[in-house]
Amino acid sequence: MARSLSLLRARAPLAAINNKDPQSMFVYILKRVLATIPVMVIVAIFVFLLLRLTPGDPAAILAGDAATPAQIERIRDRLGLNDPLLVQFFTWIGQLLRGDMGTSLLSNTPVSGMVASRLGPTINIALMTIVISVALAVPMGVIAAWRHRTWVDFLVMAFSVLGFSVPVFVIGYILIQIFAIDLRWVPVQGYKDPSEGLGAFFSRAILPSLTLATIYIALIARMTRASMLEVLGEDYIRTARAKGVRENTLLFRHALRNAAVPILTIIGTGFALLISGVVVTESVFNIPGIGRLTVDAILARDYPVIQAMILLTAGIYVFVNLLVDISYSFFDPRIRY
Amino acid sequence: MTDAPQSRHSAFQVLTGVFSLPAGARIGIGPMIAAALLIAIVLASILAPLYVPFDPLKMNSSARLSPPTDDFLLGTDQFGRDTFSRVMTGGRISLLIGVGAALVSVIIGLLIGLVAGFFRIADSIIMRIMDSLMAMPAILLAIALVALNGPSLTSVIMAITIPEIPRVVRLVRSVVLSAREEPYVEAAIALGSSMPKILLRHLMPNTFAPLIVQGTYICASAILLEAILSFLGAGVSTEIPTWGNIMAEGRTYFQIKPGLIFWPGLLLSLCILAINLLGDTARDMLDPRLKKREG
Numbered sequence: 124m125a126r127s128l129s130l131l132r133a134r135a136p137l138a139a140i141n142n143k144d145p146q147s148m149f150v151y152i153l154k155r156v157l158a159t160i161p162v163m164v165i166v167a168i169f170v171f172l173l174l175r176l177t178p179g180d181p182a183a184i185l186a187g188d189a190a191t192p193a194q195i196e197r198i199r200d201r202l203g204l205n206d207p208l209l210v211q212f213f214t215w216i217g218q219l220l221r222g223d224m225g226t227s228l229l230s231n232t233p234v235s236g237m238v239a240s241r242l243g244p245t246i247n248i249a250l251m252t253i254v255i256s257v258a259l260a261v262p263m264g265v266i267a268a269w270r271h272r273t274w275v276d277f278l279v280m281a282f283s284v285l286g287f288s289v290p291v292f293v294i295g296y297i298l299i300q301i302f303a304i305d306l307r308w309v310p311v312q313g314y315k316d317p318s319e320g321l322g323a324f325f326s327r328a329i330l331p332s333l334t335l336a337t338i339y340i341a342l343i344a345r346m347t348r349a350s351m352l353e354v355l356g357e358d359y360i361r362t363a364r365a366k367g368v369r370e371n372t373l374l375f376r377h378a379l380r381n382a383a384v385p386i387l388t389i390i391g392t393g394f395a396l397l398i399s400g401v402v403v404t405e406s407v408f409n410i411p412g413i414g415r416l417t418v419d420a421i422l423a424r425d426y427p428v429i430q431a432m433i434l435l436t437a438g439i440y441v442f443v444n445l446l447v448d449i450s451y452s453f454f455d456p457r458i459r460y
Numbered sequence: 461m462t463d464a465p466q467s468r469h470s471a472f473q474v475l476t477g478v479f480s481l482p483a484g485a486r487i488g489i490g491p492m493i494a495a496a497l498l499i500a501i502v503l504a505s506i507l508a509p510l511y512v513p514f515d516p517l518k519m520n521s522s523a524r525l526s527p528p529t530d531d532f533l534l535g536t537d538q539f540g541r542d543t544f545s546r547v548m549t550g551g552r553i554s555l556l557i558g559v560g561a562a563l564v565s566v567i568i569g570l571l572i573g574l575v576a577g578f579f580r581i582a583d584s585i586i587m588r589i590m591d592s593l594m595a596m597p598a599i600l601l602a603i604a605l606v607a608l609n610g611p612s613l614t615s616v617i618m619a620i621t622i623p624e625i626p627r628v629v630r631l632v633r634s635v636v637l638s639a640r641e642e643p644y645v646e647a648a649i650a651l652g653s654s655m656p657k658i659l660l661r662h663l664m665p666n667t668f669a670p671l672i673v674q675g676t677y678i679c680a681s682a683i684l685l686e687a688i689l690s691f692l693g694a695g696v697s698t699e700i701p702t703w704g705n706i707m708a709e710g711r712t713y714f715q716i717k718p719g720l721i722f723w724p725g726l727l728l729s730l731c732i733l734a735i736n737l738l739g740d741t742a743r744d745m746l747d748p749r750l751k752k753r754e755g
Binding site: 421 | 722
């Protein structure tokens with residue numbers, strides 16, 4: 124909090140924020156929030172149809188190989204699969220709105236409970252990844268732009284091109300080979316909750332986070348560099364240099380804040396990459412998170428879990444991008460609603 | 461009825477323009493190496509059946525997990541199949557999936573994008589649907605599609621294609637939206653050219669150059685996505701070796717034989733790297749303004 128306050132105070136065009144009509148800002152945010160509703164409704168329709176219109180009968184899967192047609196029919200009835208599609212859809216939506224995500228076909232436990240118990244590891248790894256990525260990628264991009272066309276710039280660009288080209292799981296295995304097998308610094312796989320000891324948590328979470336961070340760093344560093352290059356060419360940067368502003372202040376206070384909007388956008392849209400990466404990374408490192416849960420559910424055709432997970436990840440994506448959109452004005456006072 | 465003036469580039473000019481250089485422009489050494497590398501990988505993959513020493517599917521129980529020898533250049537896997545033969549042959553399917561996914565998503569995206577860009581009523585509905593598709597993580601959507609439709613080659617290509625379509629649609633739509641304000645399009649409308657003619661003859665050619673660039677990126681990401689799908693157990697069935705499923709089958713033996721992941725991984729990464737670099741080069745040549753921004 125203190126940090127964000129000091130950011131505000133240091134900002135020169137503070138007046139611009141005060142001049143901003145709070146009502147129009149509120150209207151903008153409201154509009155933006157309302158605009159997410161049709162998107163989520165279409166996602167829900169899509170997920171629902173995807174699972175109903177493709178071959179594969181959940182009742183048959185649930186009943187097992189030895190079931191008679193009569194048994195399968197009874198299960199279909201119990202699951203409501205014999206109702207008309209529209210009835211099924213609204214029953215499902217109604218349950219969702221009451222916070223009921225259904226019951227897993229395989230484990231016969233409520234999906235919401237399954238998700239809740241698996242959420243911890245994923246959130247911890249994702250947070251660590253975002254912190255590592257932003258902490259490394261933004262300075263990398265800034266320095267690459269500052270030392271444009273030197274070997275530093277070349278290294279950063281080479282890293283970011285490589286980060287896009289190597290599959291996440293190959294990066295994971297390379298890191299395991301080096302740090303867990305050759306150097307024996309950390310365990311190969313597994314997960315421990317921070318409550319079981321921070322050392323145990325970090326030693327197991329660091330490799331998955333670094334694995335996930337690679338592509339995110341590549342993305343953010345590239346965008347930071349491009350955005351900074353544009354800003355560094357502007358007149359006020361030359362003016363600031365001429366009046367003797369220290370290079371550090373110039374880069375991180377004058378230039379970076381003005382270059383922030385595209386960087387924020389990419390952090391938001393790149394969030395989809397992070398979600399996808401989580402799925403793979405959890406599989407490589409044997410982490411019991413929601414990524415593993417989803418893959419296992421899809422491969423076993425556990426319909427209620429698949430529906431809930433795709434909907435949930437889409438919801439998270441939409442929400443993060445909503446926050447990013449709203450935060451633009453904080454970073455760039457020129458943006459009015 | 462006379463024809464409206466033609467749009468500035470014919471499809472042919474745009475296509476060849478990618479490869480012919482503007483006066484004074486130079487191609488750096490990087491793209492040259494990337495092109496050479498990509499051609500080498502593509503040729504090596506296509507011609508693989510002619511030179512690989514073993515049938516990639518032939519199991520050999522007396523040579524399981526063999527280290528590299530004179531016979532087995534890169535060793536063998538847990539079934540005694542020759543890794544070298546498998547990796548070289550696997551490239552064929554991986555590349556096919558990449559090119560296939562790029563073509564299908566560009567064609568479908570182009571059609572939807574033209575409609576969205578030109579017809580106001582369709583636009584908002586189509587774009588909401590595209591936003592929703594983009595909100596679903598590509599990997600989850602793709603594994604779900606493969607798991608539900610079976611692990612065939614077509615179903616994998618479709619599964620990779622569908623999440624890519626919204627990006628193509630957005631691109632085409634934005635190009636059409638700006639092109640339809642151009643005088644030659646207004647002239648065509650004023651002269652009463654038919655709707656399909658305006659769309660196909662005047663607006664569509666504007667999209668070719670950016671689509672070629674987008675297509676190369678989709679090709680690269682499709683190859684990557686195939687590998688990830690296979691790795692998660694939702695790829696092409698293992699009777700057809702691909703870079704992805706060779707790595708997927710090798711993961712159990714990773715600690716004994718890391719080569720089963722590293723060799724296909726290396727080839728795949730080099731291939732994607734080359735395609736991405738060429739895509740960047742094509743983009744810079746087609747639009748010098750972007751070059752300036754990217755540095």
